[in-house]
Amino acid sequence: MEHSHAAPGGGPSADVSVRIAWDDDAEAIAGVQVRAWPDLYAGLLPAEVLPTDVEAVGAQWRQVLARPADARHRVLVALERNRVVGFALTSPAVDPDCDPVADGELAEVTLDPAERGKGHGSRLLQAAVDTLAADRFTRAVTWVNVGDDAFRRFLTDAGWAADTAHRELDLDGTGATTVKQVRLHTAIG
Template identity: 70%
Template sequence: MSDVSVRVAWADDARAIAELQLRTWRADYASLLPAEALPGAEAVEPAAAAWHASLTRPRDARNRVLVALERNRVVGFAITSPASDPDCDPVADAEIVELGVDPDERTKGHGSRLLQAAVDTLVADRFTRAVHWAIATDDERRAFLTSAGWAPDSAHRELDLDGSGATTVKQVRLHTALTDTALS
């Protein structure tokens, strides 16, 4: 069996998370966005600096970053925080802001371990419900979350990625109750 785990991210993980995030974005958005809209290699350094800053000085004590590891290599990450949607209660509702697994490491259980660790973290922070925004056409992600007990809640949005309205992505929101029964 492989040496796999999930832990809270350290500041030293910033570059690995940045590289992984950009790789997952290129894979997840390739069919939705023009190539020039996707971040390239030049984005790694600024992303790593931003990750380092957020890992050393989170805006809220309940903002968490978890990493999935295979041996000592970061193969996935999850970001959790209080939910920011206007119809959510930031005391009771949490959000899994991002859940990314290296495209070459998918279907190996890293996503399931990350999701469970994120839910456990949110329960420990006393949240009672969690939400996650998924690309509307990402059937694989929605199926993964649905199989873990999440469901669409009818909320949807369209993100304007470049501010011009020319590059947009439609998303749907999924949610789950954070109770002892939701964790089994």
């Protein structure tokens, strides 16, 4: 499932697309993650616990891409020409009040910090929703940090709305570092 978009005026100068990730994308996805997470988790996690070793993170991604836990666990990449500039993860929703057959989850949308504001996020989001619909989910859910107004506004502008679910996520496993999140949802298909 490839989504392409030519530059304004039809010129090929900004060739951008979204596709399902390949094993060979592991290092590039890891690079995006390592560059994006310090910004995404600023004020939530101490810098020293964030991954910095692109090779190690790439090896983990290679395993995920080679052996997905379920056929409906998908990794999508946003490309500018052939360069990975962002990624999104979709899967069956695992919340106790969700139906794993009907409810799909957008687990993550991450863009390279240098590539924000160029439409990659919107293309990734649309491709993720299309992928969830192709996997026969009828509703999509995602969790947003309470303080992440920009990401929440991005989703609500795209037609997502808060449902009544909220949670406190333990980020380091000790209970010392937690983040409050709200769940957003949208009908798909």
